[in-house]
């Protein structure tokens with residue numbers, strides 16, 4: 001009897017939910033069927049809910065990383081209660097940061113010391129570099145689960161995951177030793193992938209003693225700003241390397257490779273005079289020859305021929321005044337401010353890379369890699385993958401995004417000019433048979449004293465399918481061909497083989 | 499050892515709620531056979547109790563507090579009582595809705611015990627009181643005939659209550675929401691929402707001409723303006739959407755919907771330029787990390803929690819949900835997502851969605867226009883509230899500061915939501931008394947006998 005009643009009740013539960021049937025019935029019987037309106041409202045709400053859920057899934061899967069790794073996120077420090085901070089290695093397996101247990105304390109050790117100081121960073125005083133950017137992953141453990149359970153029962157910490165960078169240890173050593181005692185930066189990128197192969201900034205510091213020497217490292221009167229990563233945050237006048245931008249703008253706005261320029265060693269306009277480097281007179285040259293000779297007169301002429309805003313448009317297409325496509329945080333934007341054509345002196349200066357333009361070495365390397373890669377820039381990144389303590393892959397990074405900053409044809413023309421620099425121009429030291437090098441030298445004046453200038457080289461080299469793009473700047477070293485070019489050459493030698 | 503148990507329970511809770519949620523959608527389907535449906539409800543009930551016990555165990559191991567045992571026991575009794583009242587005493591109760599109510603309450607007690615045990619205890623008392631108060635509502639809805647005649651009573655009480663808050667209310671986070679009445683802190687807008695639904699239903703169930711719609715609109719506008727003056731923008735939004743949906747369905751004229759939506763858009767733009775607190779919210783929504791230490795503080799803390807917890811959560815007591823401001827009320831979802839996992843949180847959203855669908859489903863079945871509109875209005879109130887609170891804490895939309903029904907801490911919130919659920923149960927009961935469904939059932943039975 002009781003069972004019967006319950007069955008009946010359940011039956012009703014089901015029937016009341018019989019949506020379809022009801023629609024048919026009321027549709028027939030009642031002239032004012034309510035179901036159209038109900039359907040509209042129901043689907044509108046469902047749409048809202050589904051987009052909320054989709055967004056939530058998207059946030060947790062992709063967007064949350066920015067929040068997780070943010071320095072204001074207090075949660076990360078708690079992870080170190082159960083995990084030993086993981087290692088950081090180069091792509092070829094050299095350990096550059098690890099944690100050692102000394103008694104009760106966990107000590108962070110950097111076996112390679114100063115060589116990786118800026119790129120790997122440090123794990124104290126607010127952190128920096130890979131230590132900061134991958135803080136979360138270093139504090140996660142994907143050890144074999146039985147090991148983790150055993151550790152848990154024994155109240156022991158588990159080993160954190162290893163962050164494998166894209167750095168090449170030999171190349172990093174070469175770049176580090178090559179800058180020597182100069183201040184400046186060297187950065188190398190694989191143009192095909194956007195992977196950073198080496199990144200050095202000087203002056204440097206010993207990451208092993210950051211905590212104890214923090215006061216002197218960070219003090220305001222430290223004029224050389226040791227902690228600043230000059231490769232990503234140093235803003236330099238580009239000098240003649242900017243002629244890559246002027247040349248592209250000239251070509252984009254009606255100029256031809258075959259146009260000729262005549263150089264008498266100096267050019268005057270509106271009472272301002274510009275000279276070629278070292279008092280040279282270059283005579284008649286086409287654009288490629290002018291580029292190879294780094295002729296100031298020719299490029300000032302080209303710059304003056306451009307209409308208002310044209311040079312700026314090219315510069316901004318080449319990522320000036322914009323965020324670089326990169327996973328690295330704290331990368332400064334290069335700035336290009338020239339807009340008008342009225343101030344002839346400023347136009348001439350800007351066209352040859354003086355004026356108010358400022359660039360980061362990383363940005364120049366990105367432009368070189370675009371030239372090497374038919375105009376396309378891949379997302380610049382310094383992490384290859386994350387693995388657990390046994391070397392099993394935990395997470396790989398997919399940097400499929402790319403941005404085209406010049407056309408294929410423009411990249412080809414830029415390559416022709418950059419190759420001429422190596423075969424006939426200021427970069428002849430790189431004209432070797434073991435690989436094919438391209439580039440542009442620069443000597444950037446940064447004070448009224450003409451003898452004080454930064455030595456620049458921006459370019460790339462390839463051997464078979466292997467490519468490397470570099471940007472080197474050595475502060476106050478003088479002419480690009482004398483200092484920056486030999487370092488770039490050693491980097492090419494190291495990476496592409498002797 | 500404690501850590502290991504925490505880890506196991508963490509995964510267990512995710513699996514259980516996922517199964518539960520899947521079943522609650524299966525229960526929405528019309529073609530489930532009766533035996534299967536029954537098995538479904540029993541399985542759901544079991545999961546509710548298992549969730550209570552598993553989480554109780556972990557909470558006790560971490561706190562070593564006797565009160566946790568008391569809370570766990572009291573909860574079980576409360577749920578048993580709720581199920582007894584609605585499943586046994588009331589002949590026609592909607593079982594999935596009861597199960598969902600218990601499940602959401604279980605999640606609430608679980609996270610409140612984790613966050614602030616004194617809040618959990620108070621919430622438990624409030625829920626018990628609310629259950630006893632609201633258990634007569636289905637009966638009143640079914641038997642009393644006066645609901646249709648109190649039109650202006652609803653309006654006057656509603657306006658007075660909201661006006662009292664605007665004048666006498668206490669200011670919290672820039673908005674006046676609460677009013678102190680002796681020892682209790684009351685949040686009238688939670689109850690006035692329900693009054694509004696009754697008022698609009700009274701106005702529109704017989705006549706839906708322009709005159710009637712305009713009067714309804716004026717009264718609703720007065721309420722909304724008072725809420726805007728109190729800076730309670732979340733409630734203002736809920737009131738407006740409810741009005742819009744009810745007018746649209748009652749009149750069957752899409753023009754009202756379109757006009758209303760464009761008015762809402764215009765009002766949002768005007769609000770943005772007129773009020774600095776609106777701009778602050780929008781600023782924090784657009785790029786919270788840029789203003790992480792001022793306007794974006796709340797939302798960033800919420801997203802740090804959700805993000806760091808990840809899909810599987812940190813496990814109970816392994817996260818830092820106490821870093822989130824107003825975590826037991828507006829941001830309770832973030833704490834749940836952090837420690838129990840985004841998968842768990844997502845399942846919870848789906849439980850709320852299934853509630854919403856059930857409300858609308860019931861509304862569609864009712865023949866009497868008045869009660870149909872009531873069910874529709876309450877379903878809308880519930881749906882829009884769930885959407886604005888969850889959208890706000892996940893940064894899908896700018897945050898408006900409303901609570902998550904049944905899960906957030908707060909006496910007014912829990913009492914008003916349980917009233918809402920009880921009214922729906924009453925309407926469900928009515929749907930049978932209307933006779934229509936009896937008829938339908940008999941037809942079905944005949945059909946079955948034949949086959």
Ligand SMILES: [Zn+2]
Nearest residue numbers: 263276282295
């Ligand atoms: Zn010249």
